[in-house]
Amino acid sequence: MKNFSKTIIASATLALVALQTQMISAQDNSIKMTNPLLQRSTLQYQAPPFNLIKDEHFKPAFEFGLKIHDAEIDNIANDTSKPTFQNTVLALELSGVDLGRAQGIFYNLTGANTNPTLQDIEEKYAPIFSAHTDKIYLNSKIYNRIKALNIALLKGEDKKLTEYYLQQFELAGANLSDEDKEKMKKINGDLASLSTLFGNKLLIARKNGAVLFTDEKELDGLSDADLAAAKDKAKEAGKEGFLIGLLNTTQQPLLPSLNNRATRERLFKASWGRAEKNDDGDTRETLEQMARLRLQKAQLMGKKSYAEWRLQDQMAQKPAAAMKLLADIASASVAKSKEEANEIQKLINSQDGSFKLEPWDWNYYSEQVRKAKYDLDENEIKPYFEVNTVLEKGVFFAAQRMYGITFKERKDLPVYNPDVKVYEVFDVTGKSLAIYYLDFYTRDNKSGGAWMNNFVSQSHYLHQNPVIVNVYNFAKPVNGNPSLISFDDVTTMFHEFGHTLHGLFANQNYVTLSGTSVPRDYVEFPSQINEHAALDPAVLKNYAIHYKTHEVIPQTLIDKIKKAETFNKGYDVTELLAAATLDMAWHSVENEADFKPTLEFETAALKKYGLLVNEVPTRYHSPYFAHIWSGGYSSGYYAYTWSKTLDYNVYDWMKANGGMTRANCDRFRKYILSVGNSVDLNKAFITLIGHEMQTKPYLNNAGFNTK
Numbered sequence: 001m002k003n004f005s006k007t008i009i010a011s012a013t014l015a016l017v018a019l020q021t022q023m024i025s026a027q028d029n030s031i032k033m034t035n036p037l038l039q040r041s042t043l044q045y046q047a048p049p050f051n052l053i054k055d056e057h058f059k060p061a062f063e064f065g066l067k068i069h070d071a072e073i074d075n076i077a078n079d080t081s082k083p084t085f086q087n088t089v090l091a092l093e094l095s096g097v098d099l100g101r102a103q104g105i106f107y108n109l110t111g112a113n114t115n116p117t118l119q120d121i122e123e124k125y126a127p128i129f130s131a132h133t134d135k136i137y138l139n140s141k142i143y144n145r146i147k148a149l150n151i152a153l154l155k156g157e158d159k160k161l162t163e164y165y166l167q168q169f170e171l172a173g174a175n176l177s178d179e180d181k182e183k184m185k186k187i188n189g190d191l192a193s194l195s196t197l198f199g200n201k202l203l204i205a206r207k208n209g210a211v212l213f214t215d216e217k218e219l220d221g222l223s224d225a226d227l228a229a230a231k232d233k234a235k236e237a238g239k240e241g242f243l244i245g246l247l248n249t250t251q252q253p254l255l256p257s258l259n260n261r262a263t264r265e266r267l268f269k270a271s272w273g274r275a276e277k278n279d280d281g282d283t284r285e286t287l288e289q290m291a292r293l294r295l296q297k298a299q300l301m302g303k304k305s306y307a308e309w310r311l312q313d314q315m316a317q318k319p320a321a322a323m324k325l326l327a328d329i330a331s332a333s334v335a336k337s338k339e340e341a342n343e344i345q346k347l348i349n350s351q352d353g354s355f356k357l358e359p360w361d362w363n364y365y366s367e368q369v370r371k372a373k374y375d376l377d378e379n380e381i382k383p384y385f386e387v388n389t390v391l392e393k394g395v396f397f398a399a400q401r402m403y404g405i406t407f408k409e410r411k412d413l414p415v416y417n418p419d420v421k422v423y424e425v426f427d428v429t430g431k432s433l434a435i436y437y438l439d440f441y442t443r444d445n446k447s448g449g450a451w452m453n454n455f456v457s458q459s460h461y462l463h464q465n466p467v468i469v470n471v472y473n474f475a476k477p478v479n480g481n482p483s484l485i486s487f488d489d490v491t492t493m494f495h496e497f498g499h500t501l502h503g504l505f506a507n508q509n510y511v512t513l514s515g516t517s518v519p520r521d522y523v524e525f526p527s528q529i530n531e532h533a534a535l536d537p538a539v540l541k542n543y544a545i546h547y548k549t550h551e552v553i554p555q556t557l558i559d560k561i562k563k564a565e566t567f568n569k570g571y572d573v574t575e576l577l578a579a580a581t582l583d584m585a586w587h588s589v590e591n592e593a594d595f596k597p598t599l600e601f602e603t604a605a606l607k608k609y610g611l612l613v614n615e616v617p618t619r620y621h622s623p624y625f626a627h628i629w630s631g632g633y634s635s636g637y638y639a640y641t642w643s644k645t646l647d648y649n650v651y652d653w654m655k656a657n658g659g660m661t662r663a664n665c666d667r668f669r670k671y672i673l674s675v676g677n678s679v680d681l682n683k684a685f686i687t688l689i690g691h692e693m694q695t696k697p698y699l700n701n702a703g704f705n706t707k
Contacts, residue, residue: 001449001450001451001452001499001524001627001631002118002495005434006628007076010050010333010448012442015088019202019420020369021143021543023136023698024059027608028062028064028067028251031060031064032064032098033428035057035061035064036049036052036053036057037053037057037061037101037105037107038061038064038065038098038101038102038458039044040101043413043414044413044424044432044435045434045435045456045464045466045467046455046456046464046467047413047435047455047456047467048414048455048467049414050107050415050416051414051416052382052414053105053319053416055115055117055118056155058102058106058118058121058401059121061098061099061103062101062103062121062125062128062279062385064098064101064126065098065099065100065101065102065103066128066132068096068098068099069095069096069098069132070132071100072091072095072096072270073092073095073135073136073139073142073543075251076088076091076092076095076142076145076274077139077142078141078147079140079145081148083148083149083177084149085149085154085158085162086331088142088146088149088431089149089158089161089162089165089404090161091509092136092142092165093161093165093510093512094462094582101131104454104455104456105455106118106121106122107265108359108453108469109416109449109597110122110417110448110532111451111453111689112416112417112439112446112447112469113416113417113443113446114203114444114445114446114447114473115445118584119200119203119672120341121458122196122199122549123193123196123197123200124201126192126193126195126196126338127189127190127192127193127696128190129187129192130188130192130193131185131189132498133170133188133190134181134184134185134189136183136285136307137168137169137172137174138173138174138176138184138185139173139174140146140174140175142169142174143166143170143175145289145703146162146165146169147165147166149162153413154195155680156678157508157509160513160677160678160679161257161510161512161513163514164513164677165512167312167313168313170314171280171301171313172184172310173300173301174303176300180300182655183300184297184300184599187296187297187429188297190289190293191290191293191294193380194286194289194293194354195629196629196630196646197286197292198283198286198287198290198626198629198630199283199447199626199629199630201275201280201282201283201286202281202283202624202626202630203447204279204280204281204295205277205281205283205622205623206246206248206274206278206281206448207245207276207281207444208244208270208277208279209270209274209275209281210233210237210243210244210245210246210270211243211244211246211266211267211270211593212239212242212243212244213230213241213242213243213244213263214240214241215241216242216483217260218260218262218410219258219260219263220258220259220260220264220706221258221260222257222621223379223484224481225258225475225477225478225482225484226254226257226475227242228478228479228481229475229476229478229481230242230243230244232305232479233245233480238518240523241408244516245444246270246271246440246448246626247448247449247473248447248448248449248473248620248626249271249403249448249619249620250268250271250359250373250617250618250619250621251271251359251362251363251575251617251619252267252271252484252622254267254361255360255363255364255380256363256364256366256367256378257269257364257379258364260527261355261361263358264360264364264490265358265360265417266362267360268347268359268360269360272359272388272617272621274623274624275621275623275624276599276623277559280621280707282514283623283629284597284598284599284623285621287598287622287625287627287629289303289596290596290597290629291587291589292592293304293588294306294316294634295589295592296592298310298527299311302436304590305319305587305588305589305590306587306588306589306590306634306635307319307322307584307587307588308588308634310636311374311633311635312545313519314519314520314521314522314639315519315521315642315681315682316521316635316638316642317582319588321586322584322638323581323584323644325638325641325645326577326584326609326638326697327380327609327643328608328612328695329487329577329598329641329695329698329699329704330574330581330611331575331610332575332699332702332704333570333573333574333704334570334574334611334613334624335568335570335704336569336570336574336703336704337570337571337574337613337615337616338570338613339570339615340366340369340568340570340571341357341362343369344361344362344365344366345357345389346370347365347368347369347372348361348365348526349535355574357615358615359614359615359617360437362571362615362616364406365566366567366571370567373564373565374560374564374567375560375561375566376557376561376563376564378486378487379485380484381544381553381557381561382484382486382545383484383546383547383548384544384545384546384553384557385484385485385486385487385489385543385544385667386482386483386484386485386488386545386547387440387474387482387483387484387485387489387493388483389543389545389547390485390490390543391438391493392407392543393542393543394493394494394534394540394543394544395493395494395497395543395546396493397542397543397651398530398533398534398536398539398653399501401536401538401539401662402533402660402665403428403501403505403660403662403665403666403669404427404428405425405426405427405428405504406426407423407424407425407428407436407549408422408423408424409421409422409423409472410422410424410435413435417439417443418478419439419440419441419443420437421437421438421440422435422437422438422441423435423436423438424436425504432465433465433466434458434465434466434468434503434504435465435467435468435503436467436468436469436470436500436504437455437467437468437470437472438469439469439470439471439472440472440473440474441472441475441476441483442472442473442474442475442476443475446471446473448473448493448626449473449626450470450472450473450492450496451470451471451496451499452468452469452470452471452472452496452500452503452527453468453469453471453500454466454467454468454469455467455468455514455515455684456467456502456505457506457507457511457514458503458506458507458508458514458515459508459510459511459514460507460508460509460704461510462511463510464511465650466503466504466506466515468500468503468504470496470497470499470500470627471676472488472492472493474485475512477497482545482547487534487561487587490529490655491531491532491534491669493527493534494530494531494532495527495531496527497527497530498526498527498528498531499516499523499526499528499531501526501527501528501530501673502516502523502673503515503516504525504692505669505673505674506674507675507676508672508675508676508678509676509678512677513676513677513678514676514677515675516678517676517683518677518678518682519644519677520633520639520644521526521636521638521639521643522643522644522646522681523639524643524644525643525644525646525650525666525672526639526641526672528644528646528647528667528672529644529647529650529651531647532651532654532660532674532692534554535561535562535565535662536659536660537558540553540561541553541558544558549690553682566701566702566703569703569704570704571616573702573704574611574613574616575617575618575619576619576641577611577641578606578611578613578616578617578619578642579619579620579625579637580637580638580640580641581589581605581606581609581611582602582605582618582620582622582625582626583625583628583633583634583636583638584608584635584637584638585601585605585608585609586601586605586622586628587628587634587635593698597693598622599622601622602618602621602622605622606618625637632670641698644698645693645694645697645698646685646693646697647691647700648697648700648701649689649694649697650672650685650688650689650696651697652697652700652701653688653689654668667688668688671685671687671688672685672688
């Protein structure tokens with residue numbers, strides 16, 4: 001996942017520094033000089049000085065940054081000279097340096113390494129930052145200055161940047177009446193507070209949802225490493241026994257291994273009901289308020305629904321286009337999932353099971369079906385996927401083969417947690433390209449899931465190289481045991497590094513157009529292309545090494561993995577489409593009276609679109625659907641499917657032209673990875689493969705062949 005809510009501008013020009021100097025009082029200057037968040041880092045590529053940054057630095061940094069940015073915005077708005085690209089659009093692009101730097105570091109920490117102090121600050125400043133953004137994008141003076149520019153006379157990125165800002169002002173409501181602007185500010189402030197509240201409640205729900213088992217027999221089937229990790233987690237919580245924590249998704253990674261059906265049911269239900277317990281972790285009231293406010297916001301902007309308003313700057317542009325793609329794939333995926341369910345039920349019946357297949361049974365028995373059908377056992381292949389080996393001999397090795405880039409670990413740069421690693425990245429020419437942070441292991445103070453983000457974004461104008469972080473939630477090794485991951489986790493590593501490649505190869509003048517700063521329904525596409533490298537024969541044999549015997553994975557296992565590639569695909573795609581459809585349903589409501597209590601609304605929505613399949617629960621239940629309530633993907637979760645369709649179109653093109661060769665990958669870098677949002681992305685896509693996006697490649701690659 002690309003984290004959208006914390007994109008920032010991290011540096012500025014000497015001219016802007018001079019302007020700031022005029023605005024800073026002696027007292028302010030003292031604050032600036034003693035606060036590491038308010039100074040341009042002297043570390044390579046402005047890598048954050050985490051050894052100097054303390055929690056108490058954030059509030060004064062925010063106050064200082066807000067004050068300076070306000071003054072910069074006022075200067076732009078009240079400039080009496082004729083509007084030009086330089087004194088309006090470029091000035092806006094370069095404003096907010098100190099605030100942006102502090103926010104960028106802060107939000108990466110609140111996602112990956114938070115604490116009560118940071119959570120309190122986040123709650124306090126969410127409405128303040130929202131109001132600050134409104135102050136900019138609802139500013140009619142700046143909006144009118146941009147409108148006064150003759151865009152036709154501008155070229156390249158200057159033109160694209162101007163068009164971008166003009167659209168953002170209009171999406172924000174800069175052309176609203178003063179009365180409606182005040183309403184918009186109130187709604188935005190409330191939404192910011194509620195989004196932060198949702199995220200904090202969900203952390204509580206996730207932590208409290210962990211399941212304690214006192215009898216080891218209940219956990220029959222788990223590996224020694226999994227048992228040791230659960231025991232260690234219980235000790236950390238001051239409890240006796242084995243504590244199984246929850247990941248952010250509905251299904252949990254240990255369910256396929258648990259032989260005790262009652263244990264599986266208990267773990268699944270703990271996951272499903274984590275955020276609906278009428279306690280401090282219950283998110284339902286919060287998300288219902290957000291859904292209503294989002295509708296009010298859209299209608300204030302003259303749109304029927306929030307989704308209609310939100311998709312205007314996306315590739316899909318309209319909710320109907322997004323829903324059509326979901327529906328076109330859903331009919332095939334649901335049919336496939338029913339075939340898979342029948343297969344699993346037959347297995348249960350053959351084992352004298354006197355029960356109907358339930359969601360907590362699916363992964364357990366589907367593993368058995370996979371083993372019987374493909375002779376493939378997850379526990380058989382897991383020992384070949386040790387997390388650090390997958391990284392260095394898989395992800396990094398593939399990047400070198402495909403693009404020529406190399407990596408060198410840097411132990412001299414400070415980190416925000418001892419688990420974090422740092423690498424310097426070098427381009428094919430040997431030139432230093434970027435700094436890359438890696439945070440592998442799960443913590444109670446880390447948000448669920450996996451993502452990529454920038455500490456510093458690439459910009460030629462600002463002479464900035466990218467500083468990027470990938471965050472995961474893999475189990476940390478304990479008692480000398482390795483961290484072994486599933487092949488799905490391997491795919492996640494390649495996926496998130498695909499986002500990193502998008503950031504590494506950015507080649508833009510302006511941060512706003514740089515790298516992954518593209519529409520949501522496009523941003524996942526480059527990362528999904530990189531997933532295919534995980535199964536490239538040369539790459540797979542290089543990283544799939546048994547952690548004990550050090551033997552390379554045998555060809556027989558590789559063949560089994562490839563044959564099983566579309567196994568369970570009906571389930572996987574249906575749970576994803578259910579979540580995407582649920583997101584669109586919440587945000588396509590046109591009358592507030594049509595909102596119902598969370599669980600009732602969810603059931604009705606899934607039933608309406610044929611996605612209420614008992615055995616296949618939605619990947620994210622509404623109460624813990626962090627992507628859409630606190631992660632910036634509201635009306636945008638369909639993006640994974642839209643991007644995957646783009647991916648399959650390009651992957652088919654690559655296969656038809658020799659595979660993931662250096663030549664094909666260099667072409668992909670040229671037309672996709674390096675252009676950011678500086679060109680027409682539809683045209684770039686068509687230039688790459690010669691035709692528009694089609695649905696058929698998705699259906700074929702997923703194994704949903706239809707006649």
